[in-house]
Amino acid sequence: MTEVVDREGAIAPAGLARPAPEVAPDLLGCTLVRRLPNGQQWRGRIVETEAYGPGDPACHAYRRRTPRNRVMFGPAGGVYVYLIYGIHHCLNVVTDQDGVPSAVLIRALEVLDAPAGVGLPLGKRRDRLAAGPGKLCRLFEIDRTLSETHFDPTAPLSLEWGPTPDAITQTTRIGLTQGVDTPWRWYVTTSPAVSKYAS
DNA sequence: TGAAGGATTTGT
DNA sequence: CAAATCCTTCAC
Numbered sequence: 059m060t061e062v063v064d065r066e067g068a069i070a071p072a073g074l075a076r077p078a079p080e081v082a083p084d085l086l087g088c089t090l091v092r093r094l095p096n097g098q099q100w101r102g103r104i105v106e107t108e109a110y111g112p113g114d115p116a117c118h119a120y121r122r123r124t125p126r127n128r129v130m131f132g133p134a135g136g137v138y139v140y141l142i143y144g145i146h147h148c149l150n151v152v153t154d155q156d157g158v159p160s161a162v163l164i165r166a167l168e169v170l171d172a173p174a175g176v177g178l179p180l181g182k183r184r185d186r187l188a189a190g191p192g193k194l195c196r197l198f199e200i201d202r203t204l205s206e207t208h209f210d211p212t213a214p215l216s217l218e219w220g221p222t223p224d225a226i227t228q229t230t231r232i233g234l235t236q237g238v239d240t241p242w243r244w245y246v247t248t249s250p251a252v253s254k255y256a257s
Numbered sequence: 258t259g260a261a262g263g264a265t266t267t268g269t
Numbered sequence: 270c271a272a273a274t275c276c277t278t279c280a281c
Contacts, residue, residue: 118264140276142263143274145265187272193266253265
């Protein structure tokens with residue numbers, strides 16, 4: 059038995075095979091790792107997430123299974139990336155049991171490490187480089203070519219457990235036209251990288 | 258085959 | 270507050 063109790067090391071699919079509203083707050087404080095084709099990597103601390111699940115009108119898989127959302131019906135640990143407003147990409151972690159359409163949207167990161175040679179701004183500017191789902195995908199070079207891959211330590215994207223944040227705020231999700239009252243957004247209360255509307 | 262609209266960001 | 274911009278989904 060591999061109980062996930064110490065929040066150390068790589069996040070295995072078993073750690074994600076739970077309902078999205080359980081996984082979403084657990085991912086706060088964890089690390090997203092993006093490996094580039096040249097071997098360099100980005101690392102970021104997850105500070106804001108949202109959950110989407112079955113029976114949820116805001117979920118892309120609410121109506122039916124389609125070519126775009128099919129990875130959400132697959133096993134936990136899948137990567138779901140979609141293009142929004144024709145401009146921005148959004149990164150999701152597929153959760154729950156195989157056959158249950160659900161995912162956690164990664165909405166904001168604190169940048170921990172950049173590829174060698176990439177000069178990051180200092181101070182306050184750097185704080186918010188990845189403060190938003192579209193911004194973090196642009197920075198980490200994440201697009202739809204990574205959708206339907208799998209979070210894994212040998213893959214372009216992986217997740218690592220990290221310390222539980224001191225304080226977490228739970229509230230409603232952002233930018234939706236449906237399911238606006240479902241409180242499935244979580245963020246690290248004190249993080250400067252949380253996206254807009256942090257109340 | 259066409260049209261409406263979106264889990265966003267940025268600048269006016 | 271509106272533009273940017275294109276893919277997905279649903280209607281006809």
